[in-house]
Amino acid sequence: MSHAALGAAGRMWGMLPTFFCxxxxxxxxxxxxxxxxxRQEVEGSGYEFVxxxxxxxxxxPLIEVRIDRRDGNRVAVSDCATVSxxxxxxxxxxxxxxxxxxxxxxxxxxxxLRSPGDWKRFVGEWANVLSPAQGGRxxxxxxxxxxxxxxxVVVLSVERGPERRIPLSDVKEARLAFHL
Numbered sequence: 001m002s003h004a005a006l007g008a009a010g011r012m013w014g015m016l017p018t019f020f021c022x023x024x025x026x027x028x029x030x031x032x033x034x035x036x037x038x039r040q041e042v043e044g045s046g047y048e049f050v051x052x053x054x055x056x057x058x059x060x061p062l063i064e065v066r067i068d069r070r071d072g073n074r075v076a077v078s079d080c081a082t083v084s085x086x087x088x089x090x091x092x093x094x095x096x097x098x099x100x101x102x103x104x105x106x107x108x109x110x111x112x113l114r115s116p117g118d119w120k121r122f123v124g125e126w127a128n129v130l131s132p133a134q135g136g137r138x139x140x141x142x143x144x145x146x147x148x149x150x151x152x153v154v155v156l157s158v159e160r161g162p163e164r165r166i167p168l169s170d171v172k173e174a175r176l177a178f179h180l
Contacts, residue, residue: 034063034096041086042067047079050108061101063087066108075107113174116152119145128177129156133170139177140164 035052042049048068056062067083069075084105091097113119113127123142130137140156143163147153152168 037090037094037096038063038065038087041090042083045083045086046070047075047083051112056102059098059100061097063091063097063101063103065103065105066111067105068108068111080105080107111176113171113176116145116149116168119152119154119168122176126177127156128175129154129166129171130173131166131170132172134164134166138164 031054034054038052039049042065048070049065050068051064051066053064053066054061055064065083065087067075067079069079084103087103087105091101091103092099111118111122113122119142123144126139126141128137128139138156138158140158140163143155143157145152145154145168147167154166154168154171156164156166158164
């Protein structure tokens with residue numbers, strides 16, 4: 001832009017802002033860093049990290065952490081308090097999140113099934129599965145997980161019809177389901 005054009009722009013809109021950008025400043029992936037810190041503290045406290053959700057606002061971020069017990073027992077309030085204290089000790093005074101953050105630690109509730117290990121752990125339980133490649137959403141009891149690493153297939157017993165064999169690579173979303 002020419003000097004004359006800048007002068008005209010200044011007269012039309014007032015002072016133009018000056019921006020400085022440095023390519024040498026370190027850039028951190030705050031989301032990844034937050035998840036790493038939370039995962040370390042959950043697992044270091046002896047629990048299984050299930051999920052991290054972020055919400056709230058920039059000034060008051062909400063950090064929701066889902067944990068599970070490794071021994072298969074239900075997560076108690078005391079378990080959540082133990083993990084919450086460990087996470088808070090790492091986050092307080094750290095620049096990963098605003099100091100006005102809100103932390104909520106809870107049991108997984110409608111637990112997501114993400115890894116082959118999750119599926120194997122919950123054989124015999126009911127799952128709600130979304131697999132567009134296999135015809136949409138359906139529910140069934142996890143009967144088995146077969147196949148080698150990277151080629152796992154879950155076998156679901158459905159209430160009506162034959163067992164369904166679904167490659168885990170075709171599962172878009174799955175969660176444990178409450179079923180009577």
